[in-house]
Amino acid sequence: MGLKAAPEDQALLLELQEFDTRLQQLAHRARTLPEHAAVAALGGEIETVRRTLAEQTGSWEDARTELGRVESDVAVVEARIARDRDRLQGSSSVKDVAALEQELAALARRQDELEEIELVVMERVEEQETALAATREELAALEARSAETVAARDTALAALEQDRIHIAANRATVAGKVPADLLALYEKQRERYGVGASHLRAGVSSASGVALNATDLNAVRAAAPDDVILCPDSSAILVRTAESGL
Structure with a gap:
Protein backbone atom coordinates (compact mmCIF):
# COMPACT_ATOMS: atom_id res chain seq x y z
CA MET A 1 0.00 0.00 0.00
CA ARG A 29 25.84 32.77 -3.54
CA ALA A 30 28.17 32.20 -0.60
CA ARG A 31 30.42 29.98 -2.74
CA THR A 32 30.42 32.33 -5.72
CA LEU A 33 30.79 35.74 -4.09
CA PRO A 34 32.96 37.91 -6.36
CA GLU A 35 35.05 38.79 -3.32
CA HIS A 36 36.35 35.20 -3.22
CA ALA A 37 37.94 35.62 -6.64
CA ALA A 38 39.16 39.11 -5.78
CA VAL A 39 40.83 37.88 -2.58
CA ALA A 40 42.49 35.03 -4.47
CA ALA A 41 43.71 37.36 -7.23
CA LEU A 42 45.11 39.83 -4.74
CA GLY A 43 46.77 36.99 -2.88
CA GLY A 44 48.54 35.98 -6.09
CA GLU A 45 49.68 39.55 -6.70
CA ILE A 46 50.91 39.85 -3.13
CA GLU A 47 52.95 36.65 -3.42
CA THR A 48 54.51 37.89 -6.67
CA VAL A 49 55.44 41.24 -5.13
CA ARG A 50 56.79 39.50 -2.03
CA ARG A 51 59.07 37.36 -4.21
CA THR A 52 60.23 40.49 -6.00
CA LEU A 53 60.86 42.17 -2.66
CA ALA A 54 62.88 39.18 -1.45
CA GLU A 55 65.00 39.21 -4.63
CA GLN A 56 65.55 42.97 -4.38
CA THR A 57 66.44 42.68 -0.71
CA GLY A 58 69.00 40.01 -1.55
CA SER A 59 70.54 42.16 -4.26
CA TRP A 60 70.59 45.19 -1.94
CA GLU A 61 72.26 43.17 0.82
CA ASP A 62 74.86 41.88 -1.65
CA ALA A 63 75.55 45.44 -2.79
CA ARG A 64 75.83 46.62 0.83
CA THR A 65 78.30 43.80 1.51
CA GLU A 66 80.31 44.76 -1.55
CA LEU A 67 80.27 48.41 -0.48
CA GLY A 68 81.52 47.40 2.94
CA ARG A 69 84.42 45.52 1.39
CA VAL A 70 85.35 48.46 -0.83
CA GLU A 71 85.11 50.88 2.09
CA SER A 72 87.36 48.55 4.10
CA ASP A 73 89.88 48.46 1.24
CA VAL A 74 89.78 52.26 1.02
CA ALA A 75 90.38 52.51 4.77
CA VAL A 76 93.38 50.16 4.50
CA VAL A 77 94.89 52.20 1.66
CA GLU A 78 94.28 55.46 3.53
CA ALA A 79 95.95 54.01 6.62
CA ARG A 80 98.96 52.91 4.57
CA ILE A 81 99.20 56.35 2.95
CA ALA A 82 99.10 58.02 6.36
CA ARG A 83 101.76 55.62 7.66
CA ASP A 84 104.07 56.14 4.65
CA ARG A 85 103.70 59.91 4.91
CA ASP A 86 104.72 59.76 8.53
CA ARG A 87 107.68 57.58 7.65
CA LEU A 88 108.57 59.91 4.78
CA GLN A 89 108.66 62.93 7.06
CA GLY A 90 110.92 61.14 9.50
CA SER A 91 113.28 59.55 6.97
CA SER A 92 116.69 61.00 6.04
CA SER A 93 117.64 58.19 3.67
CA VAL A 94 117.45 59.15 0.01
CA LYS A 95 116.84 55.53 -0.91
CA ASP A 96 114.03 55.15 1.63
CA VAL A 97 112.49 58.45 0.55
CA ALA A 98 112.45 57.36 -3.09
CA ALA A 99 110.88 54.03 -2.20
CA LEU A 100 108.27 55.67 -0.02
CA GLU A 101 107.39 58.23 -2.69
CA GLN A 102 107.04 55.44 -5.24
CA GLU A 103 104.79 53.48 -2.89
CA LEU A 104 102.73 56.58 -2.09
CA ALA A 105 102.17 57.20 -5.81
CA ALA A 106 100.99 53.59 -6.25
CA LEU A 107 98.76 53.90 -3.20
CA ALA A 108 97.27 57.14 -4.53
CA ARG A 109 96.40 55.42 -7.82
CA ARG A 110 94.89 52.53 -5.89
CA GLN A 111 92.93 54.96 -3.74
CA ASP A 112 91.53 56.66 -6.84
CA GLU A 113 90.49 53.30 -8.31
CA LEU A 114 88.82 52.18 -5.10
CA GLU A 115 87.00 55.48 -4.66
CA GLU A 116 85.65 55.23 -8.21
CA ILE A 117 84.46 51.68 -7.46
CA GLU A 118 83.01 52.92 -4.19
CA LEU A 119 80.98 55.58 -5.99
CA VAL A 120 79.63 53.05 -8.48
CA VAL A 121 78.63 50.63 -5.73
CA MET A 122 77.10 53.44 -3.66
CA GLU A 123 74.97 54.47 -6.65
CA ARG A 124 73.87 50.85 -7.07
CA VAL A 125 72.94 50.66 -3.37
CA GLU A 126 70.92 53.87 -3.65
CA GLU A 127 69.13 52.64 -6.78
CA GLN A 128 68.27 49.38 -5.07
CA GLU A 129 67.07 51.20 -1.97
CA THR A 130 64.77 53.29 -4.17
CA ALA A 131 63.45 50.14 -5.87
CA LEU A 132 62.96 48.48 -2.48
CA ALA A 133 60.99 51.45 -1.18
CA ALA A 134 58.74 51.38 -4.26
CA THR A 135 58.16 47.64 -3.92
CA ARG A 136 57.40 47.95 -0.20
CA GLU A 137 54.90 50.69 -1.02
CA GLU A 138 53.29 48.51 -3.70
CA LEU A 139 53.10 45.59 -1.28
CA ALA A 140 51.55 47.74 1.44
CA ALA A 141 48.91 49.00 -0.99
CA LEU A 142 48.07 45.47 -2.14
CA GLU A 143 47.85 44.22 1.44
CA ALA A 144 45.53 47.09 2.31
CA ARG A 145 43.31 46.29 -0.68
CA SER A 146 43.34 42.62 0.30
CA ALA A 147 42.32 43.44 3.87
CA GLU A 148 39.46 45.61 2.60
CA THR A 149 38.32 42.89 0.20
CA VAL A 150 38.49 40.22 2.89
CA ALA A 151 36.42 42.46 5.17
CA ALA A 152 33.86 43.00 2.40
CA ARG A 153 33.72 39.25 1.76
CA ASP A 154 33.26 38.47 5.44
CA THR A 155 30.52 41.09 5.71
CA ALA A 156 28.71 39.59 2.72
CA LEU A 157 29.10 36.06 4.12
CA ALA A 158 27.79 37.21 7.51
CA ALA A 159 24.70 38.73 5.85
CA LEU A 160 24.09 35.51 3.91
CA GLU A 161 24.52 33.48 7.09
CA GLN A 162 21.90 35.59 8.85
CA ASP A 163 19.52 34.95 5.95
CA ARG A 164 20.33 31.23 6.14
CA ILE A 165 19.63 31.10 9.87
CA HIS A 166 16.30 32.88 9.39
CA ILE A 167 15.21 30.62 6.51
CA ALA A 168 16.41 27.47 8.30
CA ALA A 169 14.34 28.43 11.35
CA ASN A 170 11.23 28.92 9.20
CA ARG A 171 11.94 25.63 7.44
CA ALA A 172 12.19 23.83 10.77
CA THR A 173 8.82 25.25 11.78
CA VAL A 174 7.16 23.96 8.61
CA ALA A 175 8.99 20.62 8.76
CA GLY A 176 7.67 20.15 12.28
CA LYS A 177 4.12 20.20 10.89
CA VAL A 178 4.76 17.50 8.25
Missing part, protein backbone atom coordinates in the same frame (compact mmCIF):
# COMPACT_ATOMS: atom_id res chain seq x y z
CA GLY A 2 1.35 3.39 -0.97
CA LEU A 3 1.99 6.24 1.41
CA LYS A 4 -1.02 8.29 2.41
CA ALA A 5 -1.05 11.91 3.60
CA ALA A 6 -3.71 14.57 3.85
CA PRO A 7 -3.68 17.06 0.95
CA GLU A 8 -2.99 19.92 3.35
CA ASP A 9 0.05 18.05 4.71
CA GLN A 10 1.28 17.43 1.18
CA ALA A 11 0.82 21.14 0.43
CA LEU A 12 3.26 21.91 3.25
CA LEU A 13 5.95 20.25 1.16
CA LEU A 14 5.76 23.09 -1.34
CA GLU A 15 6.68 25.54 1.43
CA LEU A 16 9.43 23.21 2.52
CA GLN A 17 10.76 22.97 -1.02
CA GLU A 18 10.69 26.74 -1.38
CA PHE A 19 12.80 27.10 1.77
CA ASP A 20 15.22 24.41 0.56
CA THR A 21 15.54 26.11 -2.82
CA ARG A 22 16.31 29.41 -1.11
CA LEU A 23 18.88 27.70 1.12
CA GLN A 24 20.54 26.18 -1.95
CA GLN A 25 20.59 29.59 -3.60
CA LEU A 26 22.17 31.15 -0.51
CA ALA A 27 24.82 28.43 -0.42
CA HIS A 28 25.56 29.02 -4.10
CA PRO A 179 4.01 13.89 9.21
CA ALA A 180 7.23 11.97 9.84
CA ASP A 181 6.78 9.38 7.09
CA LEU A 182 5.93 12.05 4.51
CA LEU A 183 8.88 14.17 5.61
CA ALA A 184 11.21 11.20 5.39
CA LEU A 185 10.11 10.50 1.81
CA TYR A 186 10.54 14.17 0.92
CA GLU A 187 14.08 14.24 2.34
CA LYS A 188 14.95 10.99 0.58
CA GLN A 189 13.77 12.22 -2.81
CA ARG A 190 15.40 15.63 -2.34
CA GLU A 191 18.73 14.07 -1.41
CA ARG A 192 18.60 11.65 -4.33
CA TYR A 193 17.20 13.89 -7.08
CA GLY A 194 17.81 17.43 -5.86
CA VAL A 195 14.12 18.29 -5.51
CA GLY A 196 11.76 16.82 -2.93
CA ALA A 197 8.41 18.26 -3.95
CA SER A 198 6.98 19.43 -7.24
CA HIS A 199 3.88 21.52 -7.74
CA LEU A 200 1.57 20.26 -10.44
CA ARG A 201 0.26 23.46 -11.97
CA ALA A 202 -1.96 23.38 -15.08
CA GLY A 203 -0.70 19.89 -15.82
CA VAL A 204 2.98 20.94 -15.67
CA SER A 205 5.41 19.68 -13.03
CA SER A 206 7.30 22.61 -11.52
CA ALA A 207 10.34 20.44 -10.74
CA SER A 208 10.87 19.29 -14.32
CA GLY A 209 9.07 22.07 -16.19
CA VAL A 210 7.49 19.35 -18.31
CA ALA A 211 3.78 18.79 -18.91
CA LEU A 212 2.55 15.36 -17.90
CA ASN A 213 1.46 13.20 -20.82
CA ALA A 214 -2.11 11.97 -21.05
CA THR A 215 -1.39 8.60 -19.47
CA ASP A 216 0.41 10.09 -16.47
CA LEU A 217 -2.20 12.81 -16.09
CA ASN A 218 -5.00 10.22 -16.08
CA ALA A 219 -3.14 8.26 -13.41
CA VAL A 220 -2.91 11.40 -11.28
CA ARG A 221 -6.61 12.09 -11.77
CA ALA A 222 -7.43 8.56 -10.72
CA ALA A 223 -5.40 8.80 -7.51
CA ALA A 224 -7.14 9.52 -4.24
CA PRO A 225 -6.55 13.02 -2.78
CA ASP A 226 -4.49 11.55 0.07
CA ASP A 227 -2.36 9.33 -2.15
CA VAL A 228 1.27 10.41 -2.20
CA ILE A 229 2.44 10.17 -5.79
CA LEU A 230 5.75 10.93 -7.48
CA CYS A 231 6.40 13.07 -10.53
CA PRO A 232 7.19 10.72 -13.44
CA ASP A 233 9.89 13.09 -14.71
CA SER A 234 11.60 14.49 -11.59
CA SER A 235 10.76 11.74 -9.05
CA ALA A 236 9.80 14.48 -6.58
CA ILE A 237 6.56 14.20 -4.63
CA LEU A 238 3.89 15.59 -6.92
CA VAL A 239 1.72 17.98 -4.94
CA ARG A 240 -1.77 18.61 -6.29
CA THR A 241 -3.66 21.84 -5.60
CA ALA A 242 -6.58 23.74 -7.08
CA GLU A 243 -4.12 25.04 -9.70
CA SER A 244 -3.23 21.56 -10.95
CA GLY A 245 -5.81 21.59 -13.75
CA LEU A 246 -7.22 18.19 -12.89
Whole structure:
Protein backbone atom coordinates (compact mmCIF):
# COMPACT_ATOMS: atom_id res chain seq x y z
CA MET A 1 0.00 0.00 0.00
CA GLY A 2 1.35 3.39 -0.97
CA LEU A 3 1.99 6.24 1.41
CA LYS A 4 -1.02 8.29 2.41
CA ALA A 5 -1.05 11.91 3.60
CA ALA A 6 -3.71 14.57 3.85
CA PRO A 7 -3.68 17.06 0.95
CA GLU A 8 -2.99 19.92 3.35
CA ASP A 9 0.05 18.05 4.71
CA GLN A 10 1.28 17.43 1.18
CA ALA A 11 0.82 21.14 0.43
CA LEU A 12 3.26 21.91 3.25
CA LEU A 13 5.95 20.25 1.16
CA LEU A 14 5.76 23.09 -1.34
CA GLU A 15 6.68 25.54 1.43
CA LEU A 16 9.43 23.21 2.52
CA GLN A 17 10.76 22.97 -1.02
CA GLU A 18 10.69 26.74 -1.38
CA PHE A 19 12.80 27.10 1.77
CA ASP A 20 15.22 24.41 0.56
CA THR A 21 15.54 26.11 -2.82
CA ARG A 22 16.31 29.41 -1.11
CA LEU A 23 18.88 27.70 1.12
CA GLN A 24 20.54 26.18 -1.95
CA GLN A 25 20.59 29.59 -3.60
CA LEU A 26 22.17 31.15 -0.51
CA ALA A 27 24.82 28.43 -0.42
CA HIS A 28 25.56 29.02 -4.10
CA ARG A 29 25.84 32.77 -3.54
CA ALA A 30 28.17 32.20 -0.60
CA ARG A 31 30.42 29.98 -2.74
CA THR A 32 30.42 32.33 -5.72
CA LEU A 33 30.79 35.74 -4.09
CA PRO A 34 32.96 37.91 -6.36
CA GLU A 35 35.05 38.79 -3.32
CA HIS A 36 36.35 35.20 -3.22
CA ALA A 37 37.94 35.62 -6.64
CA ALA A 38 39.16 39.11 -5.78
CA VAL A 39 40.83 37.88 -2.58
CA ALA A 40 42.49 35.03 -4.47
CA ALA A 41 43.71 37.36 -7.23
CA LEU A 42 45.11 39.83 -4.74
CA GLY A 43 46.77 36.99 -2.88
CA GLY A 44 48.54 35.98 -6.09
CA GLU A 45 49.68 39.55 -6.70
CA ILE A 46 50.91 39.85 -3.13
CA GLU A 47 52.95 36.65 -3.42
CA THR A 48 54.51 37.89 -6.67
CA VAL A 49 55.44 41.24 -5.13
CA ARG A 50 56.79 39.50 -2.03
CA ARG A 51 59.07 37.36 -4.21
CA THR A 52 60.23 40.49 -6.00
CA LEU A 53 60.86 42.17 -2.66
CA ALA A 54 62.88 39.18 -1.45
CA GLU A 55 65.00 39.21 -4.63
CA GLN A 56 65.55 42.97 -4.38
CA THR A 57 66.44 42.68 -0.71
CA GLY A 58 69.00 40.01 -1.55
CA SER A 59 70.54 42.16 -4.26
CA TRP A 60 70.59 45.19 -1.94
CA GLU A 61 72.26 43.17 0.82
CA ASP A 62 74.86 41.88 -1.65
CA ALA A 63 75.55 45.44 -2.79
CA ARG A 64 75.83 46.62 0.83
CA THR A 65 78.30 43.80 1.51
CA GLU A 66 80.31 44.76 -1.55
CA LEU A 67 80.27 48.41 -0.48
CA GLY A 68 81.52 47.40 2.94
CA ARG A 69 84.42 45.52 1.39
CA VAL A 70 85.35 48.46 -0.83
CA GLU A 71 85.11 50.88 2.09
CA SER A 72 87.36 48.55 4.10
CA ASP A 73 89.88 48.46 1.24
CA VAL A 74 89.78 52.26 1.02
CA ALA A 75 90.38 52.51 4.77
CA VAL A 76 93.38 50.16 4.50
CA VAL A 77 94.89 52.20 1.66
CA GLU A 78 94.28 55.46 3.53
CA ALA A 79 95.95 54.01 6.62
CA ARG A 80 98.96 52.91 4.57
CA ILE A 81 99.20 56.35 2.95
CA ALA A 82 99.10 58.02 6.36
CA ARG A 83 101.76 55.62 7.66
CA ASP A 84 104.07 56.14 4.65
CA ARG A 85 103.70 59.91 4.91
CA ASP A 86 104.72 59.76 8.53
CA ARG A 87 107.68 57.58 7.65
CA LEU A 88 108.57 59.91 4.78
CA GLN A 89 108.66 62.93 7.06
CA GLY A 90 110.92 61.14 9.50
CA SER A 91 113.28 59.55 6.97
CA SER A 92 116.69 61.00 6.04
CA SER A 93 117.64 58.19 3.67
CA VAL A 94 117.45 59.15 0.01
CA LYS A 95 116.84 55.53 -0.91
CA ASP A 96 114.03 55.15 1.63
CA VAL A 97 112.49 58.45 0.55
CA ALA A 98 112.45 57.36 -3.09
CA ALA A 99 110.88 54.03 -2.20
CA LEU A 100 108.27 55.67 -0.02
CA GLU A 101 107.39 58.23 -2.69
CA GLN A 102 107.04 55.44 -5.24
CA GLU A 103 104.79 53.48 -2.89
CA LEU A 104 102.73 56.58 -2.09
CA ALA A 105 102.17 57.20 -5.81
CA ALA A 106 100.99 53.59 -6.25
CA LEU A 107 98.76 53.90 -3.20
CA ALA A 108 97.27 57.14 -4.53
CA ARG A 109 96.40 55.42 -7.82
CA ARG A 110 94.89 52.53 -5.89
CA GLN A 111 92.93 54.96 -3.74
CA ASP A 112 91.53 56.66 -6.84
CA GLU A 113 90.49 53.30 -8.31
CA LEU A 114 88.82 52.18 -5.10
CA GLU A 115 87.00 55.48 -4.66
CA GLU A 116 85.65 55.23 -8.21
CA ILE A 117 84.46 51.68 -7.46
CA GLU A 118 83.01 52.92 -4.19
CA LEU A 119 80.98 55.58 -5.99
CA VAL A 120 79.63 53.05 -8.48
CA VAL A 121 78.63 50.63 -5.73
CA MET A 122 77.10 53.44 -3.66
CA GLU A 123 74.97 54.47 -6.65
CA ARG A 124 73.87 50.85 -7.07
CA VAL A 125 72.94 50.66 -3.37
CA GLU A 126 70.92 53.87 -3.65
CA GLU A 127 69.13 52.64 -6.78
CA GLN A 128 68.27 49.38 -5.07
CA GLU A 129 67.07 51.20 -1.97
CA THR A 130 64.77 53.29 -4.17
CA ALA A 131 63.45 50.14 -5.87
CA LEU A 132 62.96 48.48 -2.48
CA ALA A 133 60.99 51.45 -1.18
CA ALA A 134 58.74 51.38 -4.26
CA THR A 135 58.16 47.64 -3.92
CA ARG A 136 57.40 47.95 -0.20
CA GLU A 137 54.90 50.69 -1.02
CA GLU A 138 53.29 48.51 -3.70
CA LEU A 139 53.10 45.59 -1.28
CA ALA A 140 51.55 47.74 1.44
CA ALA A 141 48.91 49.00 -0.99
CA LEU A 142 48.07 45.47 -2.14
CA GLU A 143 47.85 44.22 1.44
CA ALA A 144 45.53 47.09 2.31
CA ARG A 145 43.31 46.29 -0.68
CA SER A 146 43.34 42.62 0.30
CA ALA A 147 42.32 43.44 3.87
CA GLU A 148 39.46 45.61 2.60
CA THR A 149 38.32 42.89 0.20
CA VAL A 150 38.49 40.22 2.89
CA ALA A 151 36.42 42.46 5.17
CA ALA A 152 33.86 43.00 2.40
CA ARG A 153 33.72 39.25 1.76
CA ASP A 154 33.26 38.47 5.44
CA THR A 155 30.52 41.09 5.71
CA ALA A 156 28.71 39.59 2.72
CA LEU A 157 29.10 36.06 4.12
CA ALA A 158 27.79 37.21 7.51
CA ALA A 159 24.70 38.73 5.85
CA LEU A 160 24.09 35.51 3.91
CA GLU A 161 24.52 33.48 7.09
CA GLN A 162 21.90 35.59 8.85
CA ASP A 163 19.52 34.95 5.95
CA ARG A 164 20.33 31.23 6.14
CA ILE A 165 19.63 31.10 9.87
CA HIS A 166 16.30 32.88 9.39
CA ILE A 167 15.21 30.62 6.51
CA ALA A 168 16.41 27.47 8.30
CA ALA A 169 14.34 28.43 11.35
CA ASN A 170 11.23 28.92 9.20
CA ARG A 171 11.94 25.63 7.44
CA ALA A 172 12.19 23.83 10.77
CA THR A 173 8.82 25.25 11.78
CA VAL A 174 7.16 23.96 8.61
CA ALA A 175 8.99 20.62 8.76
CA GLY A 176 7.67 20.15 12.28
CA LYS A 177 4.12 20.20 10.89
CA VAL A 178 4.76 17.50 8.25
CA PRO A 179 4.01 13.89 9.21
CA ALA A 180 7.23 11.97 9.84
CA ASP A 181 6.78 9.38 7.09
CA LEU A 182 5.93 12.05 4.51
CA LEU A 183 8.88 14.17 5.61
CA ALA A 184 11.21 11.20 5.39
CA LEU A 185 10.11 10.50 1.81
CA TYR A 186 10.54 14.17 0.92
CA GLU A 187 14.08 14.24 2.34
CA LYS A 188 14.95 10.99 0.58
CA GLN A 189 13.77 12.22 -2.81
CA ARG A 190 15.40 15.63 -2.34
CA GLU A 191 18.73 14.07 -1.41
CA ARG A 192 18.60 11.65 -4.33
CA TYR A 193 17.20 13.89 -7.08
CA GLY A 194 17.81 17.43 -5.86
CA VAL A 195 14.12 18.29 -5.51
CA GLY A 196 11.76 16.82 -2.93
CA ALA A 197 8.41 18.26 -3.95
CA SER A 198 6.98 19.43 -7.24
CA HIS A 199 3.88 21.52 -7.74
CA LEU A 200 1.57 20.26 -10.44
CA ARG A 201 0.26 23.46 -11.97
CA ALA A 202 -1.96 23.38 -15.08
CA GLY A 203 -0.70 19.89 -15.82
CA VAL A 204 2.98 20.94 -15.67
CA SER A 205 5.41 19.68 -13.03
CA SER A 206 7.30 22.61 -11.52
CA ALA A 207 10.34 20.44 -10.74
CA SER A 208 10.87 19.29 -14.32
CA GLY A 209 9.07 22.07 -16.19
CA VAL A 210 7.49 19.35 -18.31
CA ALA A 211 3.78 18.79 -18.91
CA LEU A 212 2.55 15.36 -17.90
CA ASN A 213 1.46 13.20 -20.82
CA ALA A 214 -2.11 11.97 -21.05
CA THR A 215 -1.39 8.60 -19.47
CA ASP A 216 0.41 10.09 -16.47
CA LEU A 217 -2.20 12.81 -16.09
CA ASN A 218 -5.00 10.22 -16.08
CA ALA A 219 -3.14 8.26 -13.41
CA VAL A 220 -2.91 11.40 -11.28
CA ARG A 221 -6.61 12.09 -11.77
CA ALA A 222 -7.43 8.56 -10.72
CA ALA A 223 -5.40 8.80 -7.51
CA ALA A 224 -7.14 9.52 -4.24
CA PRO A 225 -6.55 13.02 -2.78
CA ASP A 226 -4.49 11.55 0.07
CA ASP A 227 -2.36 9.33 -2.15
CA VAL A 228 1.27 10.41 -2.20
CA ILE A 229 2.44 10.17 -5.79
CA LEU A 230 5.75 10.93 -7.48
CA CYS A 231 6.40 13.07 -10.53
CA PRO A 232 7.19 10.72 -13.44
CA ASP A 233 9.89 13.09 -14.71
CA SER A 234 11.60 14.49 -11.59
CA SER A 235 10.76 11.74 -9.05
CA ALA A 236 9.80 14.48 -6.58
CA ILE A 237 6.56 14.20 -4.63
CA LEU A 238 3.89 15.59 -6.92
CA VAL A 239 1.72 17.98 -4.94
CA ARG A 240 -1.77 18.61 -6.29
CA THR A 241 -3.66 21.84 -5.60
CA ALA A 242 -6.58 23.74 -7.08
CA GLU A 243 -4.12 25.04 -9.70
CA SER A 244 -3.23 21.56 -10.95
CA GLY A 245 -5.81 21.59 -13.75
CA LEU A 246 -7.22 18.19 -12.89
